[in-house]
Amino acid sequence: EAGVAQSPRYKIIEKRQSVAFWCNPISGHATLYWYQQILGQGPKLLIQFQNNGVVDDSQLPKDRFSAERLKGVDSTLKIQPAKLEDSAVYLCASSYSRTSGGQETQYFGPGTRLLVL
Amino acid sequence: AQSVAQPEDQVNVAEGNPLTVKCTYSVSGNPYLFWYVQYPNRGLQFLLKYITGDNLVKGSYGFEAEFNKSQTSFHLKKPSALVSDSALYFCAVRDPPGGYNKLIFGAGTRLAVHP
Numbered sequence: 001e002a003g004v005a006q007s008p009r010y011k012i013i014e015k016r017q018s019v020a021f022w023c024n025p026i027s028g029h030a031t032l033y034w035y036q037q038i039l040g041q042g043p044k045l046l047i048q049f050q051n052n053g054v055v056d057d058s059q060l061p062k063d064r065f066s067a068e069r070l071k072g073v074d075s076t077l078k079i080q081p082a083k084l085e086d087s088a089v090y091l092c093a094s095s096y097s098r099t100s101g102g103q104e105t106q107y108f109g110p111g112t113r114l115l116v117l
Numbered sequence: 118a119q120s121v122a123q124p125e126d127q128v129n130v131a132e133g134n135p136l137t138v139k140c141t142y143s144v145s146g147n148p149y150l151f152w153y154v155q156y157p158n159r160g161l162q163f164l165l166k167y168i169t170g171d172n173l174v175k176g177s178y179g180f181e182a183e184f185n186k187s188q189t190s191f192h193l194k195k196p197s198a199l200v201s202d203s204a205l206y207f208c209a210v211r212d213p214p215g216g217y218n219k220l221i222f223g224a225g226t227r228l229a230v231h232p
Contacts, residue, residue, distance in 0.1 A: 006162070031218065043206050044223030045162070056219055079210035097218050103121060105151075113173055 002026065004109035006092050018080035021112045022068045025073070027096030032069055033106060034077050035091040043091055049075065050097070055111050081115045118213035119144045121191075123223035125229040131231050138226045140208030149211035150191045151220065152182055156204045164206075167191060181210070196230045198230045 005024040013019050020075040023034050030051050035043035046065065048056040051072040058066070062084070081088055093106040120143045130136045142148050148154025149168055153161040172184045182193045193206060205227050209220040 006160075009173070033219075042209075042224050043220075044222070045219050048219060081135070093161075095218060104218065105163050105166060107163065108153075110158075110160045111130075 004092055004107055006090075006095055006109035006112055008112060009110065010113050010115075012117065014117050015081055015084055016081040018078065019082055019114065020076055020078045021090050021092075021114075022094030023075045023091050023109060024076070025075070025092070026107055029094035029096050029107075030072070031095045031097040031104075033093040033095075034067060034075070034109075035093065037089040037091055037111070039088070044079070049055050079114075082114075087114055087116045119148075119221050121150075121208045121210045121221060121223040123208055123226045125226050126155045126224075127227045127229060129229045129231065132200050133197055136198040136202070136228065136230070138196050138206050138208075138228060140191045140193065140223060142189050142191060142208075142210050144210060147231045148184075148191075150182075150184065151209040151211070152176065152180070152191075153207045153209065153222075154192050154204050155207065155225075160205065164193070181217075198228075200230050200232055203228055 007022050032049045034044050034046045037043040046060045047067045049069040066100040067077045089111040091111045093108045095106045097104045122141050139143050151166045152164040164180050165174050167174050167184045175181045180195050205225050207225050208223045212219050212221045
């Protein structure tokens with residue numbers, strides 16, 4: 001079974017530029033998550049999709065971050081404009097969960113390492 | 118709100134010795150607890166989880182974890198450490214228990230196994 005795919009693996013940009021990350025979840029997984037992992041910290045959830053819909057974006061900086069999930073499969077996370085403090089690893093994860101209350105495990109992709117100069 | 122704490126930034130152990138990576142939790146209701154491992158330049162890999170049932174949970178790569186309700190702990194253990202176990206370990210709790218499976222992670226513990 002193929003895992004969660006992410007691209008690119010690395011990205012270096014200057015502040016105020018824009019950047020986009022792509023994620024393809026495990027086939028059949030209804031729920032998709034984007035996490036931000038700053039160096040020395042644990043991952044923090046940015047946004048969570050259940051199929052096409054957003055179920056949690058409470059920690060997403062909406063003035064600069066946006067995300068969409070096309071047709072309930074792939075997802076794109078965008079930052080515009082980037083700030084120095086956005087330097088982090090952006091992790092995508094997916095789980096089978098189709099309703100709330102599920103106990104399914106989240107499976108993570110390799111991440112995209114972003115450096116903002 | 119749910120939270121987990123990993124009190125040790127780093128754990129050092131000699132190869133062949135038992136290892137323990139500590140995690141304590143604070144939750145309302147029954148906790149759903151997880152352990153993940155992260156190798157350099159790779160994403161998080163699932164090791165094991167506790168939902169209900171037996172307090173001793175067995176997982177991947179010979180790891181196990183013991184759920185202790187009275188001490189609100191979920192420590193990760195392995196009887197005999199390998200150099201290849203050297204990595205960053207994260208404890209996580211599901212938030213909220215009946216919600217959409219959001220995970221709250223600890224800050225991580227770096228495990229160094231020396232030959």
